[in-house]
Amino acid sequence: MDLQGLYVAAISLLIGTVSLIVAIMLIRLWDRRRGPRVNARHLEPALHPMIFLFRDHRLIDATPPAQQLLHRIGTPDSEWSRLLRWIGPRFPDADLSALGASDRIEIEGATGTGSARLRLLAEDLGGGLLRITLTDPRADHAGIVVDSMSQQAMEEELDLLRRALDQTPMLVWRQDEQERITWANAAYLRQAETLAEGELSWPLPRLLDTPRPVPGAGTSTHRAPLDLGDNVSWYDCHSHQIDDQMMMFALPANAAVRAERSLREFVQTLTKTFADLPIGLAIFDRQRNLQLFNPALIDLTDLPTGFLTAQPTLFDFLDKLREMRMVPEPKDYRSWRRQMNELESAAAHGHHVETWSLPSGQTYRVTGRPHPDGAVAFLFEDITTEISLTRKFRSDLLLGAQVLNGIEDALAVFAPGGQMVLSNEAYDRMWGASCTSLSEAVTLWQERIAPGSGFAALTEALKADETPRQIRGAMSGPDGRLMGWTVSRIAGGRRMLQFHPTQLDRQDAAEPAATIACPDRTATGT
Known part of the structure; x- marks a missing residue:
């Protein structure tokens, strides 16, 4: 490579380096304008042990x-x-x-x-x-990022649930498979502290003896006592299976226990009362099955105890009475069934009373009364003695009236208040009729006789507050003849007035005398 090529390569390298430096500076300047760089350490808070x-x-x-x-x-x-x-x-x-x-x-x-x-x-x-x-x-190795609003809502709901469980009066706790208590609310802790008489230790003591729930049976309920020394509190315990734990809820049941005890005592009192009643009692429910009876019913009807305890229907009960000849003898079975249907219907809709004259000579009063919820009760009462006494009393009254009517003297009895208690037929024949009070009788006498001193003495003797045991006198009768009267003081402050003929009239008794036609009356009394 020649010198010119080296020069071009050096220039290119220099230009590339400067470009890279400028790019990095521009990127940092852009980051500063957008905001400070977030440190990775701030992505999750520091985890403290x-x-x-x-x-x-x-x-x-x-x-x-x-x-x-x-x-x-x-x-x-x-x-x-x-x-x-x-x-x-x-x-x-x-x-x-x-x-x-x-x-x-x-x-x-x-x-x-x-x-x-x-x-x-x-x-x-x-x-x-x-x-x-x-x-x-x-x-340990993961930061959990939670939305602040969601976190606040969960904390508020958790605080609400915790306060609700701590303020509820029922006992709530959780126990594991070994029946060890793993959690309890404030009410449970207070009761545990009361029994412990000091500082509690874990595991917490079991306050209520609840039975182990049967697997697969779902929710179970049991009533258990809590002995607090001076008194006993009762709770209705409900158990709910949650995974391998058991949630227990104990609701106070003292009021229910007291109500059940009062009801039981009341039923026992009624049972003892029914057992001592001389009146036979039979209560039939809405379906007319026998639900309750007392020993007097067995004594009066001679029905077998096994038959009554089998809860027979009303018509089976009445048919059994018919077989035992403990009902009036009917003419035929059809009329008997119609009569019993009428008895059941009348008893179900209101108070109904019948008198049964039995073939044995006894007399029963059968009373039917409706009961709540469609039930009906029948009371069987032996009134044979009462009927006998009533008949004897009526016979005695009739005998006394016949004796009074057989007396020749006219008799009338007045109460202390002036009411006429009774009179005989001779009095009615003499004066034409009997009155209801002494004032009416005095008015009638004045109209029928001539005034005289004897009549004034009679009225004075009848109206006087204090009279001797017996006062006698004489006056003119309604037929103009002289007749005697006697006022006697008898029991109860009553006064008996007796009109009788004098000695002269007795001597002339053989002679026929005109009489006043009066209505036929018998002696009456109160």
Whole structure:
């Protein structure tokens, strides 16, 4: 190559170098105008380890992530208790008291699988110093960039859920397959602290004895008591299977237990009352099946206990009574069925009462009453004695009336208030009719007889507040003859007035005398 060629090559090399330098300068100038260059180290924040340093279970130092963790736990007890509460569910096999035999404990957590498991490293540094290191393998070599608004929304939702669970009155906890509690809400912790009477330790104690759920059965419910010493609280426990964990929800059930106990006691009281009633009771439901009866029903009807406990229908019950001859003897079965249908219909729509005269001579009162929800109740009462007493009382009244009507003297009885209690036929024949009160009787007497001193003495004796046991007198009768009267004081403040003929009239009794035609009346009484 000649000298001219070397010169051209040198010039070309120089021009290329200058061009490269100018290009680099222009690029840097362009970058300065666009903004400062982003350092790659700022793409993800520096990852600090989570390390706690304790001396005799008192926190003396911690890295920022460790301090944030203790702050998130947020319970008022010591940092050591808070850390153990957080470690317990995630590291169930962690026993930090074993550091006396070994200076170093390294455990993998229960959550996550493979390399994603949490790791705990506890080291005894001597002099009461204990260093605990928590490592999350997922964040060792990767920076996680999260949108700030999304992060804020998730934190707000998490705070809301945490507050809701901590303020709910029900107990909520989570347990693993070995029934160890791995998490609990604030209500559960408060109850546990009350029973522990001091600082809690992990694992938390089980407060309620809940049965192990059956696999594949889904949600199960169980009621369990919580003995608090001076009283017992009841909870309805609901279990939900979530992967290999079991979520438990215990709802307070004290009100329901008290209501059930009151209902049970009320039913027992009613049962005892029904058992002591002399009236037979049979309650049939809407389908007319026997649901309740008392022992008196068996005594009155002689029905077998096995038949009644089999819950027969109403018509089977009535047919059985017919077979036992415990119903009125019907003319035929068709009329019997029609009568029983009418009985059931009347009892279902309102109060219905029938009297059954049985072939055995007994008399039953059958009462049908409607009950709520379409049920109907029948009451069987033996009124044989009552009917016998009523009949005897009526017979005695009839006998007394016949005796009074057989007396020749006219009799009338007045109550203390002036009402006429009774009179006999002789009184009605004498005065034409009986009155309802003493004032009416006095008016009638005045119209039928001539005035005289005897009548005035009679009215005075009847109206006087205090009278002797017996007062006698005489006056003119309605036929103009002289007749005697007697006012006697009897039981209850009543006065009995008796009109009778005098001695002269008795001597002339053989002579016929005109009588006043009066309506035929029998003695009445109250």
